[in-house]
Amino acid sequence: MSAQDATAGRGGPAAQAADTPPAGAAPPGAYPPGPGDGRSRPAGAAAAAGAALATLAVAGTALAGVLLRPSRGLFADSAGPAGNTAVVILVSLGCLAAGLAISARYRRSLGYDQNLPAVEQRLADAVRFTLIGAALLVPLMLLLMHRFPGGSGTPPEQSRRVPPSRIPVDPPPVHDRPPQAPSHGWSFHVPHALGYLLLAALVLAVLLAAYHLWRQLRRGPVPRTAGTYGQAPGDHDLLADAVDSGRRALLDGDDPRAAVIACYAAMEDSLARSGVARRASDSPQDLLERAAGSGLLDGPHATDLTALFREARYSTHPMDTAHRDRAAAALDAIAAQLAEHAARVAAARAEQPAPAAGGPSPAGGDR
């Protein structure tokens, strides 16, 4: 349903996530580090898509850089690392293998039985097809754009003769040799227009990948919060669990002090599951203010429970059942408030079926 769902869906192939990633594959952040650790999970399929696109773009650009030999002009006919046929064949094979491996891994990691939101589904489809296409096209283009010395119709002596004459007298040889000159044999020359198109496509891919990455980085914390609310039906259960744990503590122990502290801990737990987690440096008042600021809690109950907790936790005042009852009543009221809030959020989400992934989060205060 959301980015986090997609991430959870990839929990299935979590075992494969432990595999050694192929060389040049997407960055480690694109794969789930392991199940159960919600915080360290990636932003989801979109992040994986972004990483894959970025990888593709970078690899493509690098290949283009090697191939085009900018020091010699766009279609100069020799030199550069790619001038060696063996290197070109090796690079092509490597590209084919790496591309297929990345593509297969991406498909496995995405888990297509999942129902992604429309935007992410389209994005994932685009990445899938691009990866397959790139795995085949990049090696093919490498081979096509390479001038094989043996099979070429260009007389070897000509190509050997050209460099010495070109170095001292630069302009005349250029005029002597038009770019499309060798047209016999099976030597295939890509027209300039196609080369520029390829360049443009590469630039576009780089731009797209950069834009995508920028978006992913900018809205980093949002998907996590959205994911929290994305599980709206489960929220009630989680809240209920937290409140139940507080109630159990109330019923089990005979110690009112421990019971009051447990009630407060239950409230803290409920707030955390509603999107306002306590930070390590937070005092009870800080947490209360943040919860109130995010619209989760208002009214006297939370304040009352916090005051009771402070007294129970930091004083040696005798605590009795009256304190425990007040804490229990406050916890019930708070649980009702949180459940009501979760229901409101769920209703709001139902009214807006496919919110933009970068849209505002209901718990925007929890940053």
Added chain:
Amino acid sequence: MTEDRTPPTAAAYGMTPREAGERAAAVLAEVRTAVVGKPRPLGMVMLGILAGGHVLIEDLPGLGKTLLARSFATALGLDFRRIQFTPDLLPSDVTGAPFYDQRTADMVFRPGPVFTHLLLADEINRTPPKTQASLLEAMAESQVSIDGSTRPLPDPFVVIATANPIEYEGTYSLPEAQLDRFLLRVRMGYLTPEQETGMLRARVARAAPEAVLRTLGNPGELMAMRAAVEQVEVDDDLLAYVVALVGATRAHQHIQVGASPRGGLALVQLARARAVLDLRDYVTPEDVKDVAVAALAHRVTLKPELWVRQIDADDVVAEIVRSVAAPQTLPRSPVAS
């Protein structure tokens, strides 16, 4: 040497922390009628007085520092003296000096202005270090040694010193060791336009330069309030939190010299005083966090390069407070009712 000290009369009042807090709140309310729109600095000065320390007020001229000190003295019913520190002030001008009495043909000690309950040391950074040191010794020891005899200062003895933070010609900024003697440092800050208008309106309405304050207490009562602060309990986890905060100032990347152990003591005392002002007899993490900047910022020495980046010790300590983990929700050791 302490036998002639005025015995504290705190026991006669037998105040609980709640009662002390209520008295302190009444004093604060009275002071607020004279010093308009400064609830936070006023509260911090009250905490310093309650905690038994000395207060350094650091800000620009004309922000009400002197008025604040005088108002506290009046409302608390304390004997009040003021020393305007100048470059030619001598230590004997602060502490007093023996002089020859021709009638008795004897040396008689004439006490200086330091022999008072509440001393306003105005512009303390305008006097040379020798004179500053004479006052700071009195602050630390609550006594003055002159000509081989030690004379105790009255109890309570509170110094409210003001300092101008801007380097002017002829100022001697207090060294760190002397700054450490102040329990807390308070900054006044400017009023908002609305508050400033209200202040001017109040001045016009009362047709007098300053408001006349009622006296709500006496020295014995202040001692009782201080004794009530001593009744405030502090949980072990909070003490560990204080130690962690102080320790963090010593390890922070921007700080050259961190807070001293005296900083930790000051933090605990101020937190206890804040608990009293909040009508509690136990300290909470909020108390510690609230007073941490005032208690620690003037005790740390920032690295010199930060001066260029306009980073203040207050900012660094505030960042430390935001980063150091507060006590956990569940106590480390099980508690029993």
